[in-house]
Amino acid sequence: MSEAGFSPGQRQSGGHAHAAPVRKGTTTLRTVVGKAGQVAGRTRTYGGSVYHRVAGRRGKPQAAVATGRHVLRSADVVYQDRGANYFDARDRAAVVRRETRRLEALGYRVTVGPLAPAAG
Numbered sequence: 001m002s003e004a005g006f007s008p009g010q011r012q013s014g015g016h017a018h019a020a021p022v023r024k025g026t027t028t029l030r031t032v033v034g035k036a037g038q039v040a041g042r043t044r045t046y047g048g049s050v051y052h053r054v055a056g057r058r059g060k061p062q063a064a065v066a067t068g069r070h071v072l073r074s075a076d077v078v079y080q081d082r083g084a085n086y087f088d089a090r091d092r093a094a095v096v097r098r099e100t101r102r103l104e105a106l107g108y109r110v111t112v113g114p115l116a117p118a119a120g
Helices: 027-040 046-058 060-079 086-090 092-105
Strands: 011-013 016-018
Touching: 027 046, 027 060, 046 060, 086 092
Parallel strands: none
Antiparallel strands: 011 016
């Protein structure tokens, strides 16, 4: 989020945190995320409810930034790389069944059991 410039700004004085503008960031990404926040504000979704809740208190421009931040965070969560064997590790029994059937279709007899602990 910091690359896009949508991390919240921080300004502190006398031990109190005050509102501050967001950082500069990549202009292209910032434009796209800002537009996504505005568009999400026109929908009947969670993004739309975030937009309208913030717009009532802080105004439409800040609501677009806040909603864009939610959109960006959602995209980041969806994109997280979980590794090449994520789905195999998630459902090991299905992987064993599938691979057993594949080997049997090739004409092999398959017996599946746990590996013996390595000596050493």
